[in-house]
Amino acid sequence: MTTRFWLWCCILLTLLLPLCVYAESSASQSRPFSMGFTRWPPEVTLEGVAMVDAFIARHADMVSLHLDNGIPWQESLDGKPYSQDVTNRLSYRPPAGYRFYVAITPLSTMRDTMAGYWGEKDNQPLPEAWQNLALDDPKVIKAYTQYALRVVDATRPDYFVIGVEVNELVSNTPSVWPGYVALHKATYQAVKAKHPNLPVFASFNVLHWKGIADRSDAETHERAIAEIIPYTDAIGLSYYPFMSYNTPDPLPEDYLAFATKYGKPVAMTETGFTSENVMVKILPLFGSEEKQKHYYEFLFRTALRDRYLFIITFCTTDFEKLAATLPDPMDDFAGIWKYTGLQNSDGKPKPALTVWDAMLATPYRR
Numbered sequence: 001m002t003t004r005f006w007l008w009c010c011i012l013l014t015l016l017l018p019l020c021v022y023a024e025s026s027a028s029q030s031r032p033f034s035m036g037f038t039r040w041p042p043e044v045t046l047e048g049v050a051m052v053d054a055f056i057a058r059h060a061d062m063v064s065l066h067l068d069n070g071i072p073w074q075e076s077l078d079g080k081p082y083s084q085d086v087t088n089r090l091s092y093r094p095p096a097g098y099r100f101y102v103a104i105t106p107l108s109t110m111r112d113t114m115a116g117y118w119g120e121k122d123n124q125p126l127p128e129a130w131q132n133l134a135l136d137d138p139k140v141i142k143a144y145t146q147y148a149l150r151v152v153d154a155t156r157p158d159y160f161v162i163g164v165e166v167n168e169l170v171s172n173t174p175s176v177w178p179g180y181v182a183l184h185k186a187t188y189q190a191v192k193a194k195h196p197n198l199p200v201f202a203s204f205n206v207l208h209w210k211g212i213a214d215r216s217d218a219e220t221h222e223r224a225i226a227e228i229i230p231y232t233d234a235i236g237l238s239y240y241p242f243m244s245y246n247t248p249d250p251l252p253e254d255y256l257a258f259a260t261k262y263g264k265p266v267a268m269t270e271t272g273f274t275s276e277n278v279m280v281k282i283l284p285l286f287g288s289e290e291k292q293k294h295y296y297e298f299l300f301r302t303a304l305r306d307r308y309l310f311i312i313t314f315c316t317t318d319f320e321k322l323a324a325t326l327p328d329p330m331d332d333f334a335g336i337w338k339y340t341g342l343q344n345s346d347g348k349p350k351p352a353l354t355v356w357d358a359m360l361a362t363p364y365r366r
Contacts, residue, residue, distance in 0.1 A: 030365040033303050034099045034310040035356070036062030038270070039092075042317040042345050044325060055316040055343065056095070059357060061364060063094040064312045065102045065155060066270070068109060068164055070118035073130050076147035077139060083120045090154040101310060102157035103164050103203070103269065106135060106144050106183060111168035111205075113176065114140070135179035144183060145190040152195055159309065160195075161269060162187045163202040165238045170224045171208050171216040181227050188231040199309075202228055203236030203269040206256070212246035234309060235259045236269040241295060242287050243336065249291075251298050260306050267309040271299065272340030275318075275350055280336055287339065293351040300359050313356075317341040 037056055041048035056063060067089065072082050082090070094100045106115050109123070114135060117124040133140050148162055163184055170177050184202060191200050204225060211218030237259055241247045248255065259266045273295040274287030303311055318341040323334045342353040 029304075030363045031300075031304065031359060032364075032366050033267075033308040034062035034364065035360050036060040036064055036098070036101065036310065037313050037316045038064045038066045040066075040315050040319070041322060042315075042319040042341070043321040048322070051347065052316050059316070059342070059353070059360060060098065061360065062099040062101060062310055062312070064270070065089075065092055065100070065157075066164075066314075067102070067104045067151070069122035070116040070124060071104075071106060071144065071147055072118045073140075073143050073147075074117075074127060076150065077143035079146065082150075083118075085120055085122065086118055090151060092155075099158045099310065100155065101159045101161070101267075101269070101312060102151060102155050103161035104148060104151055105162070105164035105166070106140070107163065107166065107169060107180070110172065111165055112172040135176060136182035137179075141183055141186045145187045148187050148191050149194060152191060152198065157198070159199050159201075159234075159267065160191065161201055161203050161236055162191065164269075165205040165208075166202050166228070167204045167208050167221050167225055168213075170221055171213065174220075177224055184228060185231045199233040199265075201232040201234040201236050201267075203238050206237050206239040207241075207244045207247075210258075212244045229262055229264075232264070234265045234267050235262060236267050237271075238269055239271045240273070240337070240340070242274050242285050242291075250294065253298075253301065255298075256302050257306065265309050266306055268299065268303065268311040270312050270314045272314050272337060273352075274337070274339045275341075275352070276339040278335055278339060280332060285336065289350050289352070292340075293355055296352045296355045300355070313340075313342060315341040317343050317347070318345045321345055 037052070037060055039049070039052050039056070041052055072086050074080075075082050107113070108115050114126070114133065117126050117130070152160060163180070166180060166184070169180055188200055191198065205213065207213035208216040209218070209221045209225065211221065237256065239256070241251065273292040274285060275289045275292045276287055278285050278287070299311065315337060318339050319334075320338045323331050323338045326334055341350075342356055343349045
């Protein structure tokens with residue numbers, strides 16, 4: 001055989017060997033984290049809900065029940081039955097074999113004060129007797145701890161968050177933070193006393209924690225979050241990187257490594273990246289399908305390295321149809337996330353979904 005033939009053989013081996021090694025590595029790779037979504041609908045119709053449930057059945061092994069819509073304060077305090085709306089929400093069960101993450105919060109949607117009232121409808125004004133109460137008022141603590149226990153009994157979650165993006169309170173209404181810490185501690189202790197093996201924790205807004213959100217300061221948030229650490233079994237992260245102009249592009253590989261410093265497991269309790277540019281009032285937020293895809297690639301590398309518990313993408317599907325039905329200013333506010341789905345509103349998959357499904361296909365081993 002000629003020298004040229006052997007030369008070509010060497011070149012082919014040089015090119016193909018790394019591909020074979022990569023294929024073998026990918027085939028043997030496992031993931032330590034579950035992958036799921038909330039049931040946030042793309043439109044307020046039965047078809048919209050069915051679309052989400054069908055997507056979750058195909059593209060997840062976990063579901064999030066995200067109860068960020070008020071608290072049945074008086075009923076929880078008195079131990080009385082909940083409204084049909086509350087009961088219906090708490091009756092949801094994930095598909096067989098799926099892990100279940102449930103989140104509740106005593107804070108308002110804007111994370112600046114106490115959550116509203118959940119009666120026949122959610123996010124209603126507080127009843128007069130509940131107005132102006134501090135978060136550490138004995139009445140509030142009793143009602144919220146009893147609500148948390150009733151939610152656990154009703155849903156039997158695998159993971160339970162008792163405060164969503166709680167550190168935003170430090171930026172928005174710092175005077176209320178000490179009261180929240182007292183409420184969180186009491187609720188954590190009450191739930192753990194009855195369910196010692198259930199992971200109970202809080203979620204934190206990454207942009208505020210790192211001091212790159214409006215009115216946030218990293219050192220202040222570090223001190224505040226340290227007060228919660230003894231009463232959280234994991235570090236929950238809420239992260240939408242496109243929402244800050246100060247987010248590095250591309251993201252450094254160690255950008256989320258700070259969350260591991262407490263020696264507790266980390267979970268991405270909600271996340272997403274817009275696949276289109278969106279306007280918030282007069283301010284643009286930038287995104288594209290390619291940027292969305294790159295974000296999930298970064299996120300999975302991080303989650304594999306740091307052994308996350310789970311990753312929840314908030315939206316399965318773009319919801320510009322839903323946003324268009326919301327009253328002002330909620331339509332503008334919700335519009336921030338309307339293109340963060342992994343498929344568009346017509347069900348067309350985005351490139352990020354290919355990345356997601358490839359990771360989902362790897363075996364789960366915790």
